[in-house]
Amino acid sequence: MTSSAQQIVDGVGGPANIESFTHCATRLRFQLRDASKVNATAVEAVPEVMGVVPQTGDRYQVVIGGAVQTVYQEIQDLPAMQNAGSLSDADVKAAERAKGPRGRFDWLDTLFEFLSDSFRPVLGALLGASLFITFMALMASLKVIPAWNDPNVTLPAGWQFINLMWQCIFVFLPLMVAYNASKKVGADPWVGFGIMAVLMLxxxxxxxxxxxxxxxxxLFGTSGIPVAHIFGIPLLIRDYGSQVFPPLLMAVVLGALWKGLKKIIPDNVQLIFLPFLSMLIMIPLTAFLIGPIGIFAGAGLGSVLKSINDFSPFIFAIVIPLAYPFMVPLGLHWPINAIMLANISTxxxxxxxxxxxxxxxxxxxxTAGVLFLSWREGDKQMKQTATGALAAGLLGGISEPSLYGIHLRFKRIYPRMLVGCLVGGVIIGIGGGVKTSAFAFTSLLTIPVFSPTLLYAVAVLAAFFTAMSLVIVSGYKNPEPAGVPEAAVDTPADAAAAAVTGSAAYIDEAPSVEKGASVEAGAPAPIAAVSPTSAAIELASPLDGDVVALSAVPDPVFSAGTMGPGVGIIPSGNTVYSPGAGTVVMxxxxxxxxxxKLDSGVEVLIHIGLDTVNLGGEGFEVHVARGDVVQEGTPLVTFDRGVIERAGYNRITPMIVTNAKKxxxxxPLVTGRIRVGTPVIAVQEKEPVPA
Incomplete structure (x- = not known):
């Protein structure tokens, strides 16, 4: 059986199509050679995959969730991946030519991925340090120790030692960022580390x-800056502890220099002279130019935002929380994190x-609202997802599990969450703003770090309970697609009983109803019929339910016909039957x-519900295997509609002809209420080409 890791690699075009890949808190991030080779449907069909996010250029993200590190390691361990990731010069040039206009904005993704991969590996250390900061703040609030962050206060030796436990992370943060950023740009990360280390001696x-x-x-309004004179050249001496912009800028320049030197230094002496020449050039360049520029750049960006905050703390406090829900999915929050660190330093x-x-x-x-509803509805899977996401948020300040595991899947959540953001922002704005003297993840545990603590606590709790209440009151599950008859939601008693037994009576043929014909009480809903030609191949409905146009399926991959033409069926039964005689190929x-693959040559895909791959098989019983021969009416899968609905997934089932070009x-032959066996799609034989 093919592993999930192998399925993901195959889905993105195979090892040869992967130039490089990494991961963040919840996503695998692929740099591909040709994004058009991605089979999104195949990737989404992998049980561990929660969704895919195509990006500009040839970048592709696969949302995994909390198991991303495990899946990442499994992909790395695949034998076929051991030699993946190298491009010849000819390949690079060909790939760049092939990009055409779509690569014009590629630098945006490059920038945000560079920032993300420079910070992501140290997030755990930053989170741990923030909890030490919280502990020190709590002790100061309880008057156990004096103000821990006052430079004029000398703490007892024991408390100084505890203070060092978080200070070490922030003081040496530039070295960590230099290592990660240098690695990201393809240079030796230890060379980048060493270059930045000189400035911190x-x-x-x-x-x-x-x-x-x-x-x-x-300089720039800052007085008393020490200046050394190195061979008569002035050198600004700055404190680089906690600074992040200097190592980021240094790594960008180092990456370009490293690639250039590799082209001119013979391979057999690169091990010696490539690091030496890089350090010889980069250490003075960083000390005299890049380092000071990085400090002033970070301070400048911070000053711009500070000016906005000083002008109107009320507006600033509202804009930030309302912007973040849209910034985080795009990775735009990484530059802001860097500015936060620069603010604390300067x-x-x-x-x-x-x-x-x-x-x-x-x-x-x-997320708490979703958890409450899932407990009330007995939805085991969503209960587990929401519990993990809520714990990661309240205890660690990590929003990604909530965002990617729940909120982006259910569109009803975002507007209610934004109301909570607005309420919290208004309270902070009315109170004149909130400050913190340390970088801290915003969790329950770090509330004491913020000042005024009471204002901050009231604001964030108001945001929390507002969003939670709105989700509980209004629900979070996606509504049924527009244009679907209300009758489709209810299962007629006779159809339900027949569906459970799977008896022959369940496959009674529905009477032919012409378009516009009246329907007697108790009969199926109207069916709009289209008369096929005699040469047409008719595909039977695999389900009881209501047929809608494929364009009504709320998934762009299906509704746009990307996979092929077909129909959507909103099931009222719980068993899928074969639409014709043929062989199971998947x-x-x-x-x-x-x-x-039917005996007529028509290849059919039946996708039960949307995003239901995330259920991991819960509520599904498969009756056939690949290679099985089936007849029209053979049971294929039995599914629990209740499980699908409680998980918040749409049960609409696309039926697609995937080899339409042949x-x-x-x-489509009908719309409206149908029974299993009713012809729903007519496939015309291709006209022969005249001799």
Whole structure:
């Protein structure tokens, strides 16, 4: 049996199509050579996959959720992946030519992926450090120790030691970022680490002392900046602890230099001279130019946002939480995280994290609402998903499990969550804003870090309970598609009974009803019939239910006809039957999708519900296997509609002709209420080409 890791690799075009890949908190991030080779349906059919996110250029993201690290490692361990990821110069040039206009905005994805991959590996350390900060703040609030963040206060040695447990992460953060960023751009990460380390040596700072001939200067409104004179060249001496912009800029330049030197240095001496020449060029360049520019750039961006906040804390406190729900899915929050760190380093405090907390707690509140409803409805899978996401949020301040595991799947959640963001932001704005002197993940545990603590606590709890209440009151599940008859929601008693037994009576042929004909009380809903030609191949309905146009299926892959023409069926029964005689060519273990090759040559895909792959087979019983020969009316899959509905998935079932190019016109025959065995699609034989 093919592993999930292998299925994902195959779905994105195979090892040869993967230039590189990494992962974030919930997503696999692929840089592909040709994104057009991706089979999105195959990738989404993998049980661990929660969804896919195509991006500009040849980038592709596969949403996994909390198991992303495991899946990432499994893909790395595949034998076929051991030699994947190398491109020849000719391949690179050909790929760039093939991109055409679509690559014009490729730099945006490159920027955000660069920032993400530079910070992502250190998130665990940052989270751990933020909890130490919270503990110190709590002890100060309880008067156990004096103000821990006051530079004029000297703590007892024991408490100083505890303080060092978080300070070490932030002081040496530039080294961590330099390592990750250098690795991302393809340079030796330890060379990047070493270049940045020079600027953090105590001896480097001592170069600006008066004893060493140092002076001071004023630049961009900052006075008293130490200046060393190296062979007569002025060198600004800055404190690079906690700075993130200098190592990021350094890595960008190092990456370009590294690639350039590799082209001119012979392969047999690259091990020695490539690191040496890189350091020889980059250490002075970083010390004299890139480092100071990075500090001033970070301070400048922070000053712009500070000016906006100073002008109107009320507006700022509202805009930040309302913007974050849209920034995080796009990765746009990474630059803001860098500015937060720069604010703390240059200003001594940050003013963005407080309003951001309103978004996070509104996000967690919406998840709490989903958890409440899933407990009430007995939805085991959603209960597990929401419990894990809520724990990650309230205890760790991590929003991705909620966002990708729940909120982006159910469109009803976002508007209610935004109301919570607004409420929290308004409270913070009315109170004049919230500040923090340390970078902290916005969780329940870190509330004491923010000041004024009471204002912040009231705001985030208001955001939490507002979003939670709105989700509980209105529900979170997606509505049925537009244009679907209300009768489709209810299962007629006779059809339900027959569906359970699977008896021959269940496959009674529905009477032929002409378009516009009246229907007697108790009869099936009207059927709009189309008369096929005598040469047409008729495909029987695999389900009891209501037929709708394929364009009414609320999934762009199906509704746009990307997979092929067909119809959507809203099932009122619970068993899928074969629409004709043929062979099973695909039978997913999860039961949500089936592929058949009929004896007529028509290939059919039946996809039971939307996103139901996420159920992992729960509520599905597969009766056939690949290679089985079936007849019209052979039971294929039995499914529990209640499980699908409680999980919030739409049960509409697309029936698609996947090899339509081999045939002529393919037309739906009916709309409205139908029974199993009723012809629903007419496939015309392709007209022979005249000799």
């Amino acid at each position: 105590p001896a480097f700072a001592a170069l600006g002392d008066k004893a060493n001939g140092g002076t001071t200067t004023t 200003l001594g405090y940050d003013f963005i994290q407080g309003p951001m907390g309103a978004w996070n707690f509104a996000c967690f509140g919406a 039978a997913q273990d999860t039961g949500h999708a089936l592929g058949l 045939f002529g016109a393919i037309d």
